[in-house]
Amino acid sequence: MSTNDFYDRIVGLRALRSYRHDPISDEDLTLLLEAARWTGSSKNQQNWSFVVVDGDQKERLAGCGDYTIPVSEAPVAIALVEEPGGYEFDTGRVAQNIMLAADAIGIASCPITLHRDGDVATVLGLPEGARCRYAIAVGYPSDEAAPRRFGGRKPLSEVAYRNRHGDPV
Numbered sequence: 001m002s003t004n005d006f007y008d009r010i011v012g013l014r015a016l017r018s019y020r021h022d023p024i025s026d027e028d029l030t031l032l033l034e035a036a037r038w039t040g041s042s043k044n045q046q047n048w049s050f051v052v053v054d055g056d057q058k059e060r061l062a063g064c065g066d067y068t069i070p071v072s073e074a075p076v077a078i079a080l081v082e083e084p085g086g087y088e089f090d091t092g093r094v095a096q097n098i099m100l101a102a103d104a105i106g107i108a109s110c111p112i113t114l115h116r117d118g119d120v121a122t123v124l125g126l127p128e129g130a131r132c133r134y135a136i137a138v139g140y141p142s143d144e145a146a147p148r149r150f151g152g153r154k155p156l157s158e159v160a161y162r163n164r165h166g167d168p169v
């Protein structure tokens, strides 16, 4: 079985929670937003928007979820907004594109759940019908190696089947 670097980066992608304090450069931020923008979506509707959050506003955003320390510690968080008609599946694809793009340019990232999306709407000033339940914390990685927090993954035999649920691939 042969792989290549790109495949290995996909399989090895980690949620990283330790960041240097320096801000993300405008060029790198643009690369992340471009990766988000070019994500495929249902019927190519692109019913999404991305709010770059930093400074005091980042602390307000962190207050909208229960496990948001990475938002506090990263220089920037990118809030993923589902505009009216948007699908959570599309938002998930955006999140993964941002994380893979970040990894490709040497930026650490962590997906974050914003459990109180009503509060997020107020903090970000979202228009009626728009919703934001997830953000990606991003920053240049600190030197400390981040231990894998919740272990590895279930074996393939527990998650992949052929033709009928439960039948082995």
Ligand SMILES: Cc1cc2nc3c(=O)[nH]c(=O)nc-3n(C[C@H](O)[C@H](O)[C@H](O)COP(=O)(O)O)c2cc1C
Binding pocket: 013, 014, 015, 016, 065, 066, 067, 068, 070, 110, 111, 112, 113, 114, 148, 149, 150, 151
């Ligand atoms: C939908 C989603 C929501 C997540 N929310 C949080 C969160 O609120 N806080 C956090 O620290 N990590 C969050 N994570 C990161 C997961 O904990 C992480 O991806 C998982 O533990 C696997 O870790 P690894 O990627 O380092 O193997 C979230 C991940 C996903 C996919």
